[in-house]
Structures are given as C-alpha cells and as structure tokens.
Amino acid sequence: MIDFYGLPTPNCWKVTIALEEMALDYTYTRVDIGQGDQFEEGFARINPLRKVPVIVDRDPADAGEPLCIVESAAILVYLAEKTGRLFPSELRARSEVLQWLMWDASNVGEAHSTRLAFIAEPGSPGAVTKEGAAPVFAAAEYMAGKIRHLYEQLNDRLAGREYLGDEYSIADIAAWCHIVSHRVYAVSDGLESYPNLLRWYRALRARPALRRGFDLDLEIFEKIPADFRQNLRDE
Secondary structure, three states: OEEEEEOOOHHHHHHHHHHHHOOOOEEEEEOOHHHOHHHOHHHHHHOOOOOOOEEEEOOOOOOOOOEEEEOHHHHHHHHHHHHOOOOOOOHHHHHHHHHHHHHHHHHHHHHHHHHHHHHOOOOOOOOOOOOOOOOOHHHHHHHHHHHHHHHHHHHHHOOOOOOOOOOOOHHHHHHHHHHOOHHHHOOOOOOOOOHHHHHHHHHHHOOHHHHHHHOOOHHHHHHOOHHHHHHHOOO
C-alpha cells in the first residue's frame, strides 16, 4: 500500500496519475498548502521539507520499514522501478526517458510557477504579490518567452512520434501535468501553434487511468474561483 500526501497541483498530479497507470493501491491524504497544512507537526514528521507531493511505501522491496519518498521526479522513478512499468529497461530507451524526465524537473515547473507569480492578481491562486502590489510585467514577459521555448522543444521532440520516449512513460506524465494548465499562464493560443504537442496532449488526456489520477479530489476546487479552476484543468 502506498500512502500519498498532496493536493491537486501539477506536481501532485504526476504522482496520482502514475499510481493509477501502474494500478497501485494507495490512500490519499489532502495537504492543503493554501491553508498551511504542510506546517502541521504531523506532516512535518513525514517530510521535514514541508512540501508535497510525498509518498510512503508500506511494502518496500527490501521488506524493511515504510519508506518515504519526496520530490515528484524521484517518486515517479521509484514507482516505475517498483512496478517495472512506464520506465524502459533497455539502456538507450531508459536514458531517453530519464533525460526528458530531468528536463521537466529542471525547467518546466519553475518557469510556469514563476510566470504565474508575476501575472497573478494579488491574493489570487499562485500569486506572491501582497494586496495592493503590482505584478511585474517585464519579468512576466521574460518567463513567457522561456515557456514558449519549452513548448517549442516539446513540439519538435514530438514530430513524427507519439511519446517523448519510444513508448508512453513517466516522462510523458511529468510533462503533461504542466501542459494541461497552459491557459493559466497566458502564453499560447490553446497550443494551436504547437500541433505535435497538441496531438500528444489530447491523446494522453484520453487515457482512462490518467483521467482518474487527474480527477482526484475535485471537491477542493469548490474553494477556487471558477475561471482559475477552468484554466488550471483546461475545462
């Protein structure tokens, strides 16, 4: 059994989608970072870094004590190695998947969250500005250019191929979970300028297991403004 701690965000969607795709049994505990749940003593004991996502594997391969894993990319690799799924064993194919997984971890999330921080209205989801502070438009445009470049890289990689690697993998899951919220960041025309990326995005969205992981804990969105929720989930 896997205990999963998180909430519906791109990095946490990576984990819930992987858990569903790999058909693993898991429990879900919401850690609402907007309410400060990550600073509560009980969660801090699980992850002293006080961030999500986190998993605790109660049945690790070494038959030892429950094993805690943090950081979304590390969790994806751990789950893939545990199940032997979505991570090829052949050297060159495995290397390609690992490279694209690290490309996502190193580039994609940070660019998107920074862009949102600079454009979000004070007090809205993703904002770092305090009430009355003005968004930094020059910085926002700089980050928009970085995101468009990332989309171009994905579009080029997906030319003539279905997935980032030879087959559907944890690298696809990781990248998809940021692309799904592309409307939040206001940098594209709904991906129409990136036809290969758009085809891949739609094909993955149609996967039943991906949808199950993506739809976990929809109740939390009742507290979020409808327009932000619709853009976050591309509804």
